[in-house]
Amino acid sequence: MAKDKKLVESITPRSEDFAQWYTDVVKKAELTGYTSAKGFIVFKPAGYAIWENMQAELDKRFKETGVQNVYLPMLIPESLLEKEKDHVEGFAPEVAWVEHGGSNKLTERMCVRPTSETLFCDLYQKDIHSYRDLPKIYNQWCSVVRWEKTTRPFLRTREFLWQEGHTAHASAEEAETRTVRMLNLYADFAENFLAIPVIKGRKTDKEKFAGAEATYTIEALMHDGKALQCGTSHNFGDGFAKAFGIQFTDKDNQLKYVHQTSWGMTTRMIGAIIMVHGDDDGLILPPRVAPTQCVVVPIQQKKEGVLDEAAKVRDALKAAGIRAILDDSDRSPGWKFSDQEMRGFPMRIEIGPKDLANGQCVLVRRDTREKITVSLDQAAEEAGKLLETIQQDLFDRAKAHLESHIFSADNYETFTDIANNKPGFIRAPWCGDVECENKIKEDLAVTSRCIPFGEEGQIHEGDTCVCCGKKATKMVYWGKAY
Amino acid sequence: MAKDKKLVESITPRSEDFAQWYTDVVKKAELTGYTSAKGFIVFKPAGYAIWENMQAELDKRFKETGVQNVYLPMLIPESLLEKEKDHVEGFAPEVAWVEHGGSNKLTERMCVRPTSETLFCDLYQKDIHSYRDLPKIYNQWCSVVRWEKTTRPFLRTREFLWQEGHTAHASAEEAETRTVRMLNLYADFAENFLAIPVIKGRKTDKEKFAGAEATYTIEALMHDGKALQCGTSHNFGDGFAKAFGIQFTDKDNQLKYVHQTSWGMTTRMIGAIIMVHGDDDGLILPPRVAPTQCVVVPIQQKKEGVLDEAAKVRDALKAAGIRAILDDSDRSPGWKFSDQEMRGFPMRIEIGPKDLANGQCVLVRRDTREKITVSLDQAAEEAGKLLETIQQDLFDRAKAHLESHIFSADNYETFTDIANNKPGFIRAPWCGDVECENKIKEDLAVTSRCIPFGEEGQIHEGDTCVCCGKKATKMVYWGKAY
Numbered sequence: 001m002a003k004d005k006k007l008v009e010s011i012t013p014r015s016e017d018f019a020q021w022y023t024d025v026v027k028k029a030e031l032t033g034y035t036s037a038k039g040f041i042v043f044k045p046a047g048y049a050i051w052e053n054m055q056a057e058l059d060k061r062f063k064e065t066g067v068q069n070v071y072l073p074m075l076i077p078e079s080l081l082e083k084e085k086d087h088v089e090g091f092a093p094e095v096a097w098v099e100h101g102g103s104n105k106l107t108e109r110m111c112v113r114p115t116s117e118t119l120f121c122d123l124y125q126k127d128i129h130s131y132r133d134l135p136k137i138y139n140q141w142c143s144v145v146r147w148e149k150t151t152r153p154f155l156r157t158r159e160f161l162w163q164e165g166h167t168a169h170a171s172a173e174e175a176e177t178r179t180v181r182m183l184n185l186y187a188d189f190a191e192n193f194l195a196i197p198v199i200k201g202r203k204t205d206k207e208k209f210a211g212a213e214a215t216y217t218i219e220a221l222m223h224d225g226k227a228l229q230c231g232t233s234h235n236f237g238d239g240f241a242k243a244f245g246i247q248f249t250d251k252d253n254q255l256k257y258v259h260q261t262s263w264g265m266t267t268r269m270i271g272a273i274i275m276v277h278g279d280d281d282g283l284i285l286p287p288r289v290a291p292t293q294c295v296v297v298p299i300q301q302k303k304e305g306v307l308d309e310a311a312k313v314r315d316a317l318k319a320a321g322i323r324a325i326l327d328d329s330d331r332s333p334g335w336k337f338s339d340q341e342m343r344g345f346p347m348r349i350e351i352g353p354k355d356l357a358n359g360q361c362v363l364v365r366r367d368t369r370e371k372i373t374v375s376l377d378q379a380a381e382e383a384g385k386l387l388e389t390i391q392q393d394l395f396d397r398a399k400a401h402l403e404s405h406i407f408s409a410d411n412y413e414t415f416t417d418i419a420n421n422k423p424g425f426i427r428a429p430w431c432g433d434v435e436c437e438n439k440i441k442e443d444l445a446v447t448s449r450c451i452p453f454g455e456e457g458q459i460h461e462g463d464t465c466v467c468c469g470k471k472a473t474k475m476v477y478w479g480k481a482y
Numbered sequence: 483m484a485k486d487k488k489l490v491e492s493i494t495p496r497s498e499d500f501a502q503w504y505t506d507v508v509k510k511a512e513l514t515g516y517t518s519a520k521g522f523i524v525f526k527p528a529g530y531a532i533w534e535n536m537q538a539e540l541d542k543r544f545k546e547t548g549v550q551n552v553y554l555p556m557l558i559p560e561s562l563l564e565k566e567k568d569h570v571e572g573f574a575p576e577v578a579w580v581e582h583g584g585s586n587k588l589t590e591r592m593c594v595r596p597t598s599e600t601l602f603c604d605l606y607q608k609d610i611h612s613y614r615d616l617p618k619i620y621n622q623w624c625s626v627v628r629w630e631k632t633t634r635p636f637l638r639t640r641e642f643l644w645q646e647g648h649t650a651h652a653s654a655e656e657a658e659t660r661t662v663r664m665l666n667l668y669a670d671f672a673e674n675f676l677a678i679p680v681i682k683g684r685k686t687d688k689e690k691f692a693g694a695e696a697t698y699t700i701e702a703l704m705h706d707g708k709a710l711q712c713g714t715s716h717n718f719g720d721g722f723a724k725a726f727g728i729q730f731t732d733k734d735n736q737l738k739y740v741h742q743t744s745w746g747m748t749t750r751m752i753g754a755i756i757m758v759h760g761d762d763d764g765l766i767l768p769p770r771v772a773p774t775q776c777v778v779v780p781i782q783q784k785k786e787g788v789l790d791e792a793a794k795v796r797d798a799l800k801a802a803g804i805r806a807i808l809d810d811s812d813r814s815p816g817w818k819f820s821d822q823e824m825r826g827f828p829m830r831i832e833i834g835p836k837d838l839a840n841g842q843c844v845l846v847r848r849d850t851r852e853k854i855t856v857s858l859d860q861a862a863e864e865a866g867k868l869l870e871t872i873q874q875d876l877f878d879r880a881k882a883h884l885e886s887h888i889f890s891a892d893n894y895e896t897f898t899d900i901a902n903n904k905p906g907f908i909r910a911p912w913c914g915d916v917e918c919e920n921k922i923k924e925d926l927a928v929t930s931r932c933i934p935f936g937e938e939g940q941i942h943e944g945d946t947c948v949c950c951g952k953k954a955t956k957m958v959y960w961g962k963a964y
Binding site: 033034035036037040041042043044045048049051052068069070071072073074075076077079080092093094095096097098099100101102103104110112119122123126127138142143145147158159161 | 517550556576592605641
């Protein structure tokens with residue numbers, strides 16, 4: 001394969017400087033751009049199209065579980081934000097405040113929503129009266145603002161796009177079922193749509209959402225061994241209901257508080273896709289989320305029949321439901337290959353005069369560079385199969401990476417050694433005391449990521465806290481995180 | 483048809499109080515709700531689902547013309563807003579200002595976007611260097627904030643949802659073509675998707691967008707004879723490009739300014755749907771935009787077979803691509819009918835034991851109340867045809883209403899009489915002087931809606947300005963507007 005590297009600006013190798021590699025990929029694949037609004041990013045067409053595909057898939061899955069979309073105001077009056085004590089403490093320090101509307105000073109300042117629990121509570125308080133009004137299973141697609149000091153595209157910016165689901169239920173059991181259901185939905189979406197394996201678990205009290213009784217999370221491992229929180233689902237119990245007075249008359253004629261949940265996934269998942277799947281040549285997009293799944297590249301395109309046949313292949317792919325484009329620009333094939341690899345298209349199809357003569361074309365995988373020659377009339381079918389293979393292989397590769405980067409520690413020396421020398425998750429027992437969490441964070445910049453669900457999260461007879469040595473109560477996955 | 487009106491709160495008749503009728507419909511069809519954020523509305527599931535359908539259709543049509551979606555920051559630094567003189571004068575009085583991020587005062591305050599021309603210009607200035615970078619045909623779906631003093635749901639609120647397209651072109655001709663193309667797209671969408679007939683034309687200089695060289699508009703007539711601006715498309719020429727320094731090297735190696743356009747459509751179109759199609763029993767949704775197109779109502783649903791057969795009909799409709807639901811709640815049929823009529827579902831299907839015995843069911847149109855008996859195995863096919871008929875009939879009815887409410891005036895006395903006594907558009911020639919526009923607005927609360935495209939907008943030999951009597955230069959549609 002003739003590569004014309006000079007024509008494509010080079011990307012810093014991952015092994016040399018992972019942070020710079022990330023920045024290079026984001027920029028050179030034209031996912032984001034900048035304006036004079038500092039700390040904010042522009043989602044350019046290539047970046048936004050990834051989000052649109054994620055949105056469409058998540059929205060479909062949400063609606064299958066009975067979710068209804070709504071849209072609430074982007075500004076929250078200060079008195080509303082303050083109604084739930086833990087919540088305001090968690091968010092007030094990082095919100096943007098609107099103090100003037102036009103030239104008039106507002107009688108009460110309003111913040112740009114950092115999240116919308118308080119507004120949903122305000123609405124539910126007005127709308128919920130009877131058990132007949134329950135459950136409410138609402139979701140909104142919007143952006144939120146949090147005044148971050150240091151920012152990185154997709155991972156931490158002053159504004160990001162997300163969905164936030166907010167539900168109200170008649171019973172604690174129903175709220176818990178919804179909380180877990182949405183976490184499982186996120187996990188399945190991450191694994192089967194984004195090819196990102198995740199660990200499901202519960203956050204410690206220190207790490208849970210401001211105002212929640214329980215926060216469940218999915219955690220993924222990036223290529224550099226750092227963790228990324230990929231989606232969270234919160235059970236609020238009746239805490240917000242009590243703060244906001246959300247009561248209903250139940251079937252037994254008793255006045256009761258509702259039980260609430262919220263759950264969200266954000267554009268930071270685009271960052272996860274980059275850092276889990278990308279390589280030194282740029283982005284690699286899993287086929288299911290890729291806006292362009294296959295690019296057809298004519299070789300010696302001025303030779304008779306080449307461009308026509310390439311267009312026919314593109315059309316056959318599109319007819320088969322594959323998101324395919326034809327690159328008939330006047331660049332050299334080598335330039336196109338490098339450019340397309342940087343942009344992460346999962347596969348390309350090459351067709352030249354020789355292929356034409358043999359009635360064939362060549363499928364080239366972005367992930368492995370493997371080339372597969374197929375007959376022209378089989379191109380669409382084979383491309384469809386190959387995309388499925390690539391999707392599965394990307395997941396398997398990421399899964400193997402995750403599994404080979406989970407290390408166990410049963411004492412602080414081992415824990416410290418792993419934290420300093422082996423990037424990945426550290427599986428270690430914990431007493432349950434926040435003091436130990438604080439010490440580990442201070443000593444090693446490592447935080448508790450989650451207490452895994454099921455057997456994995458159980459401690460066993462004789463397990464002791466990896467930090468203080470007292471009796472352990474929980475098994476925790478720890479890690480350095482984005 | 484047994485109606486159980488008492489069970490459905492009554493709606494104020496249109497003839498009695500149109501504004502109250504509108505408020506009643508919006509509330510009782512559960513399109514919007516309120517929170518403590520004053521002047522802002524909640525888009526509830528029934529309201530938001532209408533917007534989702536509009537979005538999906540517009541987005542598909544946009545992409546067919548080469549539009550790419552992006553997302554830009556919601557906050558604009560003050561210095562950026564101020565770069566184009568007319569623009570800042572138009573918008574600064576009505577924007578919300580953010581002065582604090584967390585507890586820190588910002589070194590420069592930022593406004594919540596009222597529209598995003600300035601940000602797109604900022605991005606284009608950085609990204610456009612060569613003719614190879616053109617055209618840029620970007621669009622974003624988002625919400626904007628304008629600090630309105632008096633608000634009405636959908637029509638005028640402090641925040642609304644919209645799309646804003648922003649393009650940059652190498653030539654003035656190309657920009658003009660795009661401006662007109664998008665206006666035509668809006669007109670076709672309004673007429674063929676929302677069944678709302680519109681008048682296409684150009685705004686006078688007084689009424690055009692702040693900073694535009696030309697603003698094109700589509701104007702519709704509501705049931706009460708007031709006009710509603712439904713979508714606008716602006717040609718900026720190179721005014722913004724000069725203010726922001728957006729230059730490119732053309733094929734001839736000359737440095738040139740780009741030519742820009744912008745165009746938008748908003749959630750106020752939901753208000754248009756209500757005010758064009760609704761009647762004294764509530765909302766009437768045109769089938770193409772209706773989230774629920776058909777509701778199946780079992781009569782005596784406890785009788786053997788009724789509920790099963792109703793479910794089968796619902797399934798057959800869904801299989802035929804019709805958005806159908808089954809109402810098997812324990813309410814009486816009469817209650818359901820009134821409730822469904824208020825919510826504007828375009829049609830229902832009634833199935834009772836007698837129908838079952840005869841192998842038939844009854845289709846009932848929301849718009850005309852006409853009942854059509856069809857055999858059960860033809861239900862889906864006939865329902866599909868009927869929905870198309872309803873769509874067309876709603877358009878025809880609205881078109882007839884529009885045409886019968888256009889009045890011509892060639893002198894101020896006639897003009898005044900029409901303005902005071904005949905709600906609708908007034909077609910009258912104008913000299914082109916803003917003084918006359920101001921006088922008409924002051925005297926009669928009537929504004930120039932547009933100078934219609936084509937023959938309609940032409941004046942003829944001897945036409946004189948309806949206000950000052952001087953030689954006319956343009957034919958204008960005038961009206962009272964929302």
